[in-house]
Amino acid sequence: xxxxxxxxxxxxxxxxxxxxxxxxxxxxxxxxxxxxxxxxxxxxxxxxxxxxxxxxxxxxxxxxxxxxxxxxxxxxxxxxxxxxxxxxxxxxxxxxxxxxxxxxxxxxxxxxxxxxxxxxxxxxxxxxxxxxxxxxxxxxxxxxxxxxxxxxxxxxxxxxxxxxxxxxxxxxxxxxxxxxxxxxxxxxxxxxxxxxxxxxxxxxxxxxxxxxxxxxxxxxxxxxxxxxxxxxxxxxxxxxxxxxxxxxxxxxxxxxxxxxxxxxxxxxxxxx
Amino acid sequence: xxxxxxxxxxxxxxxxxxxxxxxxxxxxxxxxxxxxxxxxxxxxxxxxxxxxxxxxxxxxxxxxxx
Numbered sequence: 573x574x575x576x577x578x579x580x581x582x583x584x585x586x587x588x589x590x591x592x593x594x595x596x597x598x599x600x601x602x603x604x605x606x607x608x609x610x611x612x613x614x615x616x617x618x619x620x621x622x623x624x625x626x627x628x629x630x631x632x633x634x635x636x637x638x639x640x641x642x643x644x645x646x647x648x649x650x651x652x653x654x655x656x657x658x659x660x661x662x663x664x665x666x667x668x669x670x671x672x673x674x675x676x677x678x679x680x681x682x683x684x685x686x687x688x689x690x691x692x693x694x695x696x697x698x699x700x701x702x703x704x705x706x707x708x709x710x711x712x713x714x715x716x717x718x719x720x721x722x723x724x725x726x727x728x729x730x731x732x733x734x735x736x737x738x739x740x741x742x743x744x745x746x747x748x749x750x751x752x753x754x755x756x757x758x759x760x761x762x763x764x765x766x767x768x769x770x771x772x773x774x775x776x777x778x779x780x781x782x783x784x785x786x787x788x789x790x791x792x793x794x795x796x797x798x799x800x801x802x803x804x805x806x807x808x809x810x811x812x813x814x815x816x817x818x819x820x821x822x823x824x825x826x827x828x829x830x831x832x833x834x835x836x837x838x839x840x841x842x843x844x
Numbered sequence: 845x846x847x848x849x850x851x852x853x854x855x856x857x858x859x860x861x862x863x864x865x866x867x868x869x870x871x872x873x874x875x876x877x878x879x880x881x882x883x884x885x886x887x888x889x890x891x892x893x894x895x896x897x898x899x900x901x902x903x904x905x906x907x908x909x910x
Contacts, residue, residue, distance in 0.1 A: 661910050663910050664910065665910045666910070750910045751910050752908060752909060752910040753908060754872075754874075754875040754906035754907055754908045755874045755875055755906075757875070757906040757910075758874065758875050758876055758877050758904075758906050761877045761904065761906075762877050762884055762886070765877075765884050766884050766886075776910055777904075777905075777906045777907055778907050778909070779909055779910075780907075780909045793904065799904070803904075803905070803907070804907060805907065805909070806907035806908055806909060807907075807908050807909030808908070813909050813910075818909075818910075
């Protein structure tokens with residue numbers, strides 16, 4: 573068997589890359605054999621993995637969906653695509669979580685922030701220098717759609733208060749709290765436990781500085797409610813937020829949301 | 845009075861309410877979530893919510909940064 577653009581194909585003796593391209597992607601002009609560029613005349617062998625690429629031409633959203641489905645397996649990808657998350661705050665945590673969720677093909681994301689991109693954000697937040705001054709919601713939408721044009725995005729451009737949270741986010745599968753402000757972190761956790769009984773939750777507390785990687789943990793508060801961080805490393809003078817450790821926490825959050833979606837850990841269904 | 849605080853036994857002297865306990869622990873009431881016997885207590889009740897013998901209390905304290 574061969575793997576050609578994530579399709580499994582029968583291998584015939586003497587077949588070349590050019591033969592495969594003629595059959596599967598006639599406009600291809602870049603050929604990758606087992607991870608390395610190769611000329612069209614190369615012969616393929618059983619077990620080879622071949623990517624046929626047309627340089628400069630973007631795959632259609634359908635082709636991208638197919639590639640994700642093939643890579644993740646259809647059962648898993650259907651669950652991811654059927655799921656929605658909301659991200660509260662689009663700073664170092666939120667922008668990284670959103671990138672991870674877009675790349676795996678989440679169905680829908682609500683992106684919430686009221687702030688604009690500032691130069692001081694760029695040491696950790698996933699924005700570009702030419703986006704300084706843009707609303708984070710708009711800048712992040714532009715960036716995410718370049719990563720995966722199939723993801724459906726809804727922007728919530730306001731400074732959230734505790735009473736807003738159930739009104740705006742009670743329909744999502746997983747609420748991911750990435751606020752900077754500890755008052756809102758506490759408010760969001762209370763709100764989800766008391767007022768959003770069907771929404772799973774991944775909160776955050778303590779990821780500033782460059783202390784030990786392995787003190788960032790994912791703790792179960794109650795079934796379907798999780799908290800990521802070391803719970804002590806507060807952002808402040810002498811201990812700033814920096815991309816590496818904030819990224820560790822963000823990806824704990826993203827993976828926990830994925831595990832909830834794929835039912836690898838408990839969601840909220842049993843919390844009555 | 846003996847209570848359980850975050851899974852550990854704790855003896856309280858001269859503390860009647862949640863607000864008094866937060867003050868004793870030097871915790872900012874605005875940045876904590878409190879579960880008393882598995883029920884979330886709203887912040888506007890911290891002043892009036894009394895503590896009783898054998899209560900089980902979980903206090904989650906948040907720090908800034910995100």
